[in-house]
Amino acid sequence: MHELSIALSMLEQIEEEAGWHDGSAVLAVQVKVGILSGVDCDALSFAWEIAREGTKAARAQLEIERVPLLVRCPECGMTHSPEIQAIFCPRCITPEQDILSGRELELTSLEIA
Amino acid sequence: MTTQPRLVEVRARILKENDVLARELRERFQRAGVCVISFVSSPGSGKTTFLEKLMARLGERHRIAALVGDLATDNDAARLGRACRQVRQITTGTICHLDAKMIAAALEGWKLEDLAFLFIENVGNLVCPSSYDLGEQMRVVLLSATEGEDKPLKYPTIFNTSDVALITKIDMAAAAEFDREAARRNIHMVRPGMRILEVSAKSGAGMAEVEELFAGQLRVAHPRI
Numbered sequence: 001m002h003e004l005s006i007a008l009s010m011l012e013q014i015e016e017e018a019g020w021h022d023g024s025a026v027l028a029v030q031v032k033v034g035i036l037s038g039v040d041c042d043a044l045s046f047a048w049e050i051a052r053e054g055t056k057a058a059r060a061q062l063e064i065e066r067v068p069l070l071v072r073c074p075e076c077g078m079t080h081s082p083e084i085q086a087i088f089c090p091r092c093i094t095p096e097q098d099i100l101s102g103r104e105l106e107l108t109s110l111e112i113a
Numbered sequence: 114m115t116t117q118p119r120l121v122e123v124r125a126r127i128l129k130e131n132d133v134l135a136r137e138l139r140e141r142f143q144r145a146g147v148c149v150i151s152f153v154s155s156p157g158s159g160k161t162t163f164l165e166k167l168m169a170r171l172g173e174r175h176r177i178a179a180l181v182g183d184l185a186t187d188n189d190a191a192r193l194g195r196a197c198r199q200v201r202q203i204t205t206g207t208i209c210h211l212d213a214k215m216i217a218a219a220l221e222g223w224k225l226e227d228l229a230f231l232f233i234e235n236v237g238n239l240v241c242p243s244s245y246d247l248g249e250q251m252r253v254v255l256l257s258a259t260e261g262e263d264k265p266l267k268y269p270t271i272f273n274t275s276d277v278a279l280i281t282k283i284d285m286a287a288a289a290e291f292d293r294e295a296a297r298r299n300i301h302m303v304r305p306g307m308r309i310l311e312v313s314a315k316s317g318a319g320m321a322e323v324e325e326l327f328a329g330q331l332r333v334a335h336p337r338i
Contacts, residue, residue, distance in 0.1 A: 096305045106126055107124075107127050112118065
């Protein structure tokens with residue numbers, strides 16, 4: 001469970017951003033978590049509740065956008081969204097696919113008051 | 114005074130600090146001409162035994178150093194220390210993975226220019242290490258023949274973020290009724306085209322192929338060798 005480390009990294013960035021924008025409190029935090037990022041969303045939500053204590057984001061809602069895997073077939077050019085346990089092109093069966101998204105682990109935006 | 118809530122766009126990678134540090138490490142390794150390979154697996158898959166044997170073989174011709182991560186104890190460093198002189202244990206306490214900062218700190222005082230290889234043995238864990246770039250040139254994931262063939266399907270991210278898969282303890286395959294073809298198929302489902310090597314540190318089977326693979330990596334890191 002490294003989601004606590006992830007939550008702490010997020011809070012460092014959030015406090016820095018909130019400082020720049022002269023914000024006194026962070027009301028909401030939006031993040032993108034790719035399915036191939038290695039981060040579990042439930043564990044991250046759980047870690048968030050603990051980590052946010054005593055920070056500017058102490059009452060901030062964590063809104064997680066799960067990013068599915070999106071790949072492009074280098075052979076036929078088809079863009080598709082396979083299961084991570086079955087990565088191959090459904091049209092031409094080419095196994096190796098170029099990953100377009102799904103690895104994201106991004107702090108997208110903050111709602112500051 | 115009450116202020117209206119504002120939406121502030123950030124669009125920053127959460128592990129930006131680690132990624133920046135990992136990039137700096139990668140550049141440092143490249144400048145020094147050292148080939149850095151990291152190893153990830155579940156606990157008990159044979160990482161340390163494999164590395165002991167590998168370093169004994171490579172150590173005859175190349176200067177090698179190793180970093181080894183564990184939550185507690187320096188048992189693994191003591192074991193690897195028998196195969197190579199330059200070993201440092203990274204004790205992570207409660208942290209389940211190595212990160213770039215730990216690597217940078219552990220390299221303190223080492224002259225990387227003198228090394229051909231630096232091996233990094235991550236904490237035994239198939240989940241958390243996948244998120245952290247350590248600046249390595251190649252990430253190797255180990256799966257032992259005594260584990261289930263479906264491990265790649267259960268832990269797709271670590272297989273997807275690795276460059277090469279090693280099936281270890283292959284001498285145990287028959288006794289454990291390990292289905293080699295199913296394991297290979299499952300690895301390729303989550304990481305199509307991934308190079309897979311079967312090894313036994315105990316019998317030495319497959320070790321020459323691994324040596325050859327790493328020698329190729331060494332030529333990438335250090336074209337003069």
